[in-house]
Amino acid sequence: MTKMIQCISPVNGRVYAERPALTLAEAEAAVARAKAAQPEWAERPLDERIALVKAGVARLNEMKPQVVEELAWQMGRPTRYGGEFGGVNDRTNYMSEIAAETLSPMVVENSNLFERRIEREPHGLVFIVAPWNYPYLTTINTLAPALIAGNAVILKHATQTLLVGERLAEAFHAAGIPEDVFQNVVLDHHVTEELIGSRAFGFVNFTGSVGGGAAMEKAAAGTFTALGLELGGKDPGYVMDDADLDAAVDSLMDGAMYNAGQCCCGIERIYVHESLYDAFVEKAVDWVKNLKLGNPFEETTTLGPMANRRFADMVRSQIADAVTDGATALIDPALFPEDDGGAYLAPQILVGVNHEMRVMREESFGPVVGIMPVKDDDHAIAMMNDCDYGLTVSLWTADSTRAARIGRRLETGTVFQNRCDYLDPALCWTGCKDTGRGAALSPLGFHSVTRPKSYHLKKVTK
Incomplete structure (x- = not known):
């Protein structure tokens, strides 16, 4: 029996949206498609990836009236505040501006004897588990740098903001980002944990409760999957x-x-x-x-x-x-x-x-x-x-x-x-204690969605 995920609107207590959750087999197929599409995406020039991400955000801006109305129905924010477009645009633009310098190799030596450098390599497949309170902003914090750095991305949005992932996928696909490179999925907790436990992802970014973060760590235990966790605050x-x-x-x-x-x-x-x-x-x-x-x-x-x-x-x-x-x-x-x-x-x-x-x-x-x-x-x-x-x-x-x-x-x-x-x-978004671990935005945000790879190239044999 298909499990349905429902968004109950706080405005009137009614079901505003519902979607079927993927089965484990369907979710594994989505992961396989993303992994197959990622190498070609990473081979594209950096400037091209940046342009496509910015074009996706521009498409999202064109959807503003629809997005603002849907946010009010899904999580109750007054329409007078106009959504989250200012922050989405600013963060995308800044991460785009620093991408070339941040992702460029750290050259230790380039002589007639040796070439030694450290490069930043994409994790491969990044999994974003996004919250409902600032559903576009929190997603873009990882989505923009992950795609720019050459990763494929699978997004699972909160039940309370079911439609946000759909709008992001619609906008980014319309801008030309391949559908398998960026996928929005609807998952229940069991399938989410099964995917993480099977090493489906190179990096998992979760924003949510302390209990949710603990569940992510438990699911990833023994897999050595890199985790970014933004949890509670007081x-x-x-x-x-x-x-x-x-x-x-x-x-x-x-x-x-x-x-x-x-x-x-x-x-x-x-x-x-x-x-x-x-x-x-x-x-x-x-x-x-x-x-x-x-x-x-x-x-x-x-x-x-x-x-x-x-x-x-x-x-x-x-x-x-x-x-x-x-x-x-x-x-x-x-x-x-x-x-x-x-x-x-x-x-x-x-x-x-x-x-x-x-x-x-x-x-x-x-x-x-x-x-x-x-x-x-x-x-x-x-x-x-x-x-x-x-x-x-x-x-x-x-x-x-x-x-x-x-x-x-x-x-x-x-x-x-x-x-x-x-x-x-421009500054690192991070926390300590039960607020979690990891870094978003700033150059360190690119470090989260990539891993270092060292090259020690000896140009002579003696």
Whole structure:
């Protein structure tokens, strides 16, 4: 019996899309086609591969109205925000610009006696397991460099964003990238794990939960398959005594609430120097009260539903537990009438929180943030590091030297000063602790989708 994979829309709770999952035999056939097509793709000139990838992204841009509407139905993001095209374009363009230099051989010697160099060689077949929260951006982070570097790619998208892989394949194939070189597939967990366990791929990039990352590692155990894992986050902001208070409130609260809080590097906990704490909290509450929760297709909506009711229920339980344990919720849910026990969830600010509470330790991935006062930098550093995750931190101060000094003591992948919730394609996107391992974007992103090969060529026999 064919297994159907269903996307339940958070907008109205109905089945928005469903597709049959491939059987193991069908998935193995897709892998075989990709591996057969990859050598010819890798033989194409680099400039040609770059041009085709950029043309694929250009085709995707032409589909913007359809893509934006589908995203709202699939995962609830308000249409007013227009999709993810800015980031997709910027990241593709940057990785295209640095490809020639990054992928060029590292020449150690080229003399009349020896030629010694290190080249970057594609893994062969790259498997992308993409998440639903930023479904185009997270895919393009690996898809663009993998194809540019000469790999074939198989993409498995999240159930919640079933149609994203189809749109990417449609756009890239229309641009001229061979259908076997880039394939979108629908797989269940069992078939996914079977493929990884059989060494079907040279590199697997997974973005998702810590549990999902553990499942990937377990499936790959003993295969020595290279893995890139971007997992959970509990990213903190720290507002120092010399911070621009208004700018800090605006950026940090946007970082906490945008996309209904469903951001890998969203702000989930905020520490404020005690001298600014009361003012920060007051301004933060006013900021959140200006949000408009509602139908993502309405122009006035700034906060749509969470992607799935079970995600909203988990955040509700974190908030309820925190209040039971002594926290104070500052936002009256009555201000947000869509909070009906379904996927629509009122935003919340919690004070009186501590690190014994789930909401300050577990990933929330929803529109809730806890705010705590701290007495000095050492106190803030201890609080920020008291976490199982390490993706980004956001430091608010007028002193860059101070920010860098604090940053060196933080267990994290990226240190921001006076900004948050942002990916710079020129910098490595990475994490530590339970956030995972690996690198995307920057020259190191190309290193992830290739492997080094050394050449030691002796030109004489004596």
